[in-house]
Amino acid sequence: MIMQKLHKSTWIYFAIVFVLILLPFFKDDRWFLFLMIQIFVFAIFAMSYDLLLGYTGIVSFGHAMFFGIGAYSVAVTMNRMESTFPSFLLGVLVAVFASGIVAFLAGILTLKLKSHYYAMLTLALAGMFLYIAERWRSVTGGNDGFTFRIPELPGALQDHRNLVIYLFTLFMMVILFFGMKRLTESPLGRVLVGIRENDQRVESLGFRIMPYKVLISIISGVVAALAGVLYAISLRFVNTQVFDIEVTLDALLMTIIGGVGTLIGPIIGSAIINLSHHFLSDLANVHWIFQRWVILFGVIFILAMIFFPNGIVGTIKQKVEQRRMKRRILEVEKQEELDEGKKHA
Amino acid sequence: MELFINLAINGVAMGMLIFLIASGLTLIFGLMSVLNFAHGGLFAWGAYSGVFFYVLLDNFWLGILLAIVTGILLGWITEFLIVRPVYGNHIRQILITLGFMLVLTEMLKVVFGPNIINAPTPEYLQGSWMIGDITIIKYRAFIIAVGLILFIVMYSVLRYSKVGLVVRAGVMNKEMIQALGVNIKKVFVIVFMVGSALAALGGALFAPSSGAIYAEMGMEFGIFAFIVVIIGGMGSIPGSLLAALLVGMANTFTAYYVPILSMVVTMLIMLVVLIFRPQGLFNVSGVSNK
Structure with missing residues (x-):
């Protein structure tokens, strides 16, 4: 019975992925591709957030720092070295290790305390990273950021670079989705949900909860950094905006609106938020209230929290x-x- | 030496401003254990409405009074609409008040416009006194005086009055107080409104000292307030004062001597406190941090 159900949902996912793979061949529009890439990138980012918020019940207000670490790691490496595939891989490695270490430190410092300590510390750390990125101009280019080259693709693929990036981000999203789904359905995931529901009971069952919390904070941080990597290479540009609190808030909105603790929810949330970003900024010319669309989001967010948690x-x-x-x-x-x-x- | 004293006075003045907003938060946080991330929004609203009414009515004191009224009203709305549905659930509190914070900040831009607004200082509080080589800016002295008075009032009300007894007992054991026949919900609402009023007062007093106000200041000072409450220890008024002064001093001194550090020094203090004394400098018994 359960196997059959699992099969059914997996088939639906495969069908959607198949459509998404074919989509750009029918609508080869640069802006459309760009929008879809953004949706995929933020879906990965929001899914990593969901691991914390939805599955373990940890609130982070500085998730943008992992995104930013990922984006800057790959951008700075490619900028400093020759932009070849080995240097790209090196950048990814740097991103993974840097984000992992930061997540580990933030985790062991505050995860044994009440939930708001982690929220506050991550907020503070993200603020520090933003500050460093703005001040360390020789490396980061400050507020203006910098553009960089990505490795050239062999042969005819170079002409369809955006398409390749589209497929690559889609591929990454699918892989990470199934990977994290597998993780949350594993015994480890069960313990995490237990921690979210009642950490004292989990502890009395003989689990030490700290290592689990720290581990999931590291995994989440690394996945968020990968999203940052993809973001940077899709834009071929990076600036301090990646550390902005709004990046974290976006992930929060996507996760809450899509559905916490579902993994597929953040993907849907990412699509909704990115599409409304896109269309609402068009509407800003129609009526001034749409310039202040954050109000709209805030109100929807509050209503969602009360009526559709x-x-x-x-x-x-x-x-x-x-x-x-x-x-x-x-x-x-x-x-x-x-x-x-x-x-x- | 003169420089040192001048910087110290500036630091104390800044600390007092931070104390005003943090003291409101420590009440809300300590008694009701509500994580109100919209607190900074109330601070910004206090600043804007204070300046608005001051300019409109040409009376500094009326401006401050009406800012406090704004704070009380907004506090009531926040408690009634936002916090009441999520009592007892910290994660939902954090999220929903953050959403409300966004709304408050953007509403400021809708009502007062998105640009930075100049905040005037009344004439009799402009200028400074010179004592030897020490310059004391009048407005800063005024802020220090207000902060001290408020600290004494809050501390003695909490410590020696019957209301204070109820509030302190509520921090320790909510159910027991309820069982003894105190309408703790009513106390909650009143404390929330007082806390919001303090934030608004802080904003109204902050505006003339910085000379300019902007909508995002709510977020900045909200973070400050949370850091101060965490450093000082939840629900402790003396702790908040000490932590606020520490943060204010550290900021002023690093801004002068090591400008690069000035942004991160607050975070560094919080880091050190979190590592060595996670319960905060002053720990109110019965309030745990786990």
């Missing part, structure tokens, strides 16, 4: 579950009636 995917899941329960109760009742009838007969 489970987000889109979570609410749908709940509804489906309820219906299934109702049907099962009806079936059981019918069966009982039949049994009763048999007895009487």
Whole structure:
């Protein structure tokens, strides 16, 4: 039964991926490709956020720093060295290690305390990284940032570079999605959900919760850094904006609106937020209120927190579950009636 | 030496401003254990409405009074609409108040315009006194005086009055206080409104000292306030004062001697405190940090 259900959802995912692979061949528009790449990149970023918020119940206000570390690591390496594939790989390695170390340090310092300590510390650390990036002009180019070259692709692929990046980010998103899905369904993931629901009970069952929390904060940080890497190479440009609090807030909105603790939710959230960014900034010319669209987002966010704390995917899941329960109760009742009838007969 | 004293006075004045906003937060945080990330928004609203009414009515004191009224009203709205549905759930509190913070900040831009606004100082508080080589800017002395008075009032109300007894007992054991027949919900609302009023007062007093106000200042000072509350120890008024003074001093001195460090020094203090004394400098018994 469970295997069948899993198969069904996996098939749906494969169908969507297939459509996404074919999509750019029908609509080869530069802006469209760019928008889709943004959606994929932020989907990865929001999924990494969901690992913390949705599965473990850790609130981070500085998730942008991992994104920024990833973006700057790869950009600075490619800028300093020749832009070849080995230097790209080196940049990715730097991104993974730097983000992992920062996540580890932030984790061991504050994860044994109440939730707001981690939120505050990450917020403070992200502020520090933003400050360093603005001040260390010789490396980061300050607020203006810098452009860099990405390695040339062999042969005819070079002419369709955006398409290749599109497929690559899509590929990464799919791989990371299934990887994280596997992780959350593993025994480790179960312990994490247990920590979210009731950490004392998990502890009394004999698990030491600190290593789990630190581990998931490292994994989440590394995945966020990978999103930053993809962001940088898709733009071939990086500036201090990647460390901005708004990047974190975007991830937060995507995760909450899409559905916390679902992984597919952040992807849907990313699509919604990026598309509305895109269309609302067009609408700003129509009416001034759309320039202040953050208000709209804030209000939606608050309403979502009060009325749909489970987000889109979570609410749908709940509804489906309820219906299934109702049907099962009806079936059981019918069966009982039949049994009763048999007895009487 | 003169330079040192001048810097120290500036540091104390800055610390007092931070104390005003942090003291409101430590009340909300300490008693109700509500993580109100919109607190900085109330600070910014206090600053804007203070300047607005001061310019409109041409009376500094009326401006401050109306800023406090704005703070009380906004505090009531925040408690009623935003915080009430999420009592007892820290993660949802953090998220929802952050959303409200965004709304408050953007609403400032809608109501007062997105540009930086000049904040005037009343004439009798302009200028400075010279004592030898020591310059004391009048407005800073005024802020220090207000901060000290507020500290004494808050401390003695909490320590010696019946209301203070209820509040302190509420921090330690909410259920027990309720069982003894105190309407703790009402106390919660009032404390929330007082905390918000303090933030608004802080904003209104901050505006003339910086000379200019902008919508994003709420976020900046909100972070300051949280850091100060964490350094000082939750729910402790003396802790907040000490931490605020420490942060204010550290900021002023590094801004003068090591400008590169001035942005990060607050974070560094918080880091050190988190590593060596995570419960904060003053720990109120019964309030845990775990």
